[in-house]
Amino acid sequence: MPASIYVHIPFCVRKCRYCDFYSVSYHEELVARYVKCLCAEIEERARDLQQAEAVRTLYLGGGTPSLLDPACVATIIDKIGSVFGILPEAEITLEVNPGTVNLKKMASYRHAGINRVSLGVQSFFDDILQWLGRLHSRQDVKTAFDVCLKAGFDNISIDLMYGVPGQDLSRWREGLDNALALNPQHVSAYLLQPEADTPLGRSVAAGEVELLSEEEELAQYELAVDVLTGAGYRHYELSNFARPGYECCHNLNYWQGGQYLGIGAGAVSFLKLNRYQNDPNVDAYIQSLSAATQPPRSVLECLNEEGIVRDRIVLGLRLMDGIDVEGLKRSYEVDFSLLFGSSVDRLIELGLIKRKGSKLCLSRKGYFLSNEVFREFL
Ligand code: SF4
Structure with missing residues (x-):
């Protein structure tokens, strides 16, 4: 990884x-x-x-x-x-x-x-x-x-x-x-x-x-x-x-919520449950690496299980294939219905998201109003 x-x-x-x-x-x-x-x-x-x-x-x-x-x-x-x-x-x-x-x-x-x-x-x-x-x-x-x-x-x-x-x-x-x-x-x-x-x-x-x-x-x-x-x-x-x-x-x-390593000034990494960002300043970046030290990196987010699920929903809903709710429930120990049940029902009622088998995805109306949808899960 x-x-x-x-x-x-x-x-x-x-x-x-x-x-x-x-x-x-x-x-x-x-x-x-x-x-x-x-x-x-x-x-x-x-x-x-x-x-x-x-x-x-x-x-x-x-x-x-x-x-x-x-x-x-x-x-x-x-x-x-x-x-x-x-x-x-x-x-x-x-x-x-x-x-x-x-x-x-x-x-x-x-x-x-x-x-x-x-x-x-x-x-x-x-x-x-x-x-x-x-x-x-x-x-x-x-x-x-x-x-x-x-x-x-x-x-x-x-x-x-x-x-x-x-x-x-x-x-x-x-x-x-x-x-x-x-x-x-x-x-x-x-x-x-x-x-x-x-x-x-x-x-x-x-x-x-x-x-x-x-x-x-x-x-x-x-x-x-x-x-x-x-x-x-x-x-x-x-x-x-x-x-x-x-x-x-x-x-x-x-x-899809996969991990990635960001290299270079300002680059963001997502490793284990943490999102990091290298210092965006090019001079600071060059100075630290020239002195054989790691470039300054700040933690943008430390996600717990619930945070990861929220993240996966918001990122996954960007995909037309949607997110596999059953898969999320199996992978993470969070009570999906308790946390998101009412939001999901409301968004379905507004016609912004829809169910497709075990998946949730944006409706055509929801594409352009996606930020409104994402706010529900942040
Ligand atoms: S300033 Fe540079 S990075 Fe920004 S949009 Fe223009 S070409 Fe791209």
Whole structure:
């Protein structure tokens, strides 16, 4: 345990308007030191974990991991392989910003062991991309996708964003059609969230930006579900759609309550019953590992049996397959009916969740109102 590893690469060329992830500017020398520290942390954590399993899923996320030289990516994968072992069939994902790659680079990533690409497209309209503060253009998306195919990638996911001011329902439909024309194996559709501590959040609070209404956001979400499922994608998680067999194994492990190890500044781990987070500060991270000590890590949550069940419900309800209530009852010593019976009855009555055999899952009405459902179990 665990068989899933997330590696955080906290470097970006510049900050997108809506982003509240911790990231710093890319400098080659800083990145080289950071990668060295990632390798040191991999060894440190392996010592802690004792019986570590070979890796089934590895996810390099950010930030902008595709800013890394392929040799750095190879160094990270090789280190994980030598310390934990990587299964031959492992899913190894790299998040790619379309404005940062060319054929040589993608071919080198493929050679380094990356076999799945998550392409941060967000929109197919240049004015929207500029408004969001993204680096890339519509043409960059097409070029990057083409380059991924030419480099031999056959498992490509694209991220799209809905609920963006200036992108009405017909433009969103056009964007979905553009996505389908690329024929990716996987599509993620996320709602633009104006987090308070971002330039966008501040503009919204100051009344300078008007967001779409909830009805408009719902209409865009519903359209994504209809268009993507109509094109043969399985809607397997609230925001995720995949061709059969191309669901993201790394994220499935997370939603199914599996353990994972997070490596890098700000990375979160879920080990035994605890959720930890490494200090997000890149300098502090580098300093501690350069001094041969483990990076500062805080405990976000220490879950007891009841906490684990609540966690499993909230994460599991994100999946269209739902959660196996009987399985939870068998695995954990909690009185499910006493704790959750009235919430479940109420949510069924409201039409937000439904029973499917021994499982509970969100109804179509519950997809978009999922936060209301989750609040009942927190
Ligand atoms: S590229 Fe990604 S991580 Fe970097 S600022 Fe933009 S949204 Fe945030």
